[in-house]
Amino acid sequence: MWIVEKKPVSTMNQIAALSAEEIEEINEEASHYEQRRAASIEALKIIQKHRGWVSDQSLKEAAALLEMSAAELEGVATFYNLIFRQPVGRRVIMLCDSVSCWIMGCDRLRDKLVQALDIDYGQTTSDGEFTLLPAPCQGACDRAPVMLVNGQLETHLDEDKIDRIIASTADANK
Numbered sequence: 001m002w003i004v005e006k007k008p009v010s011t012m013n014q015i016a017a018l019s020a021e022e023i024e025e026i027n028e029e030a031s032h033y034e035q036r037r038a039a040s041i042e043a044l045k046i047i048q049k050h051r052g053w054v055s056d057q058s059l060k061e062a063a064a065l066l067e068m069s070a071a072e073l074e075g076v077a078t079f080y081n082l083i084f085r086q087p088v089g090r091r092v093i094m095l096c097d098s099v100s101c102w103i104m105g106c107d108r109l110r111d112k113l114v115q116a117l118d119i120d121y122g123q124t125t126s127d128g129e130f131t132l133l134p135a136p137c138q139g140a141c142d143r144a145p146v147m148l149v150n151g152q153l154e155t156h157l158d159e160d161k162i163d164r165i166i167a168s169t170a171d172a173n174k
Helices: 020-030 036-051 056-065 070-079 099-103 106-117 159-172
Strands: 091-096 130-135 147-149 152-154
Touching: 020 036, 020 056, 036 056, 036 070, 056 070, 091 106, 099 106, 106 130, 106 159
Parallel strands: 091 130
Antiparallel strands: 091 147, 147 152
16 A cells, blocks of 8 residues: 655645535435445545545535544545545556566656656645656556546556656647
8 A cells, every 4th residue: 555745835734624515515416325434435436536636624524514523534545545535646657567567567657757747656746747656567568658637547657658748738738
């Protein structure tokens, strides 16, 4: 399991309470289930969609809405590697390190990403743009090595493609 290194990033302030919009969306999801707790993953995704990550306070408030304990919802949140429990950059890069990607050189690509971004796994660039994380299998072994960039699968990676992805991602932000 990876741990995201905490770094102060001024654009990622924690908001103490769930917004009315978040509460409405969570209640809408929960209305589809006999037990409100069944919407726990969707509730976490809703919070993350609005905030970029799930703070302790927002998790506690969501747990209360879902009629479950914060510890139970924390168990759900920490089980899924796409729920971020600490602030992340605007772009999250998740490099697959499973067997097929490892055989195809993901270690070399990790080194390239570390050098290009000047961060290591679990860290966020000083400008808050990128967070780099290892990832389990993405189910694209026939196109290895692969990585997710903000949920978009990038396949058949090599050093040149990594440079193009980083450059295009940075350009898209201008």
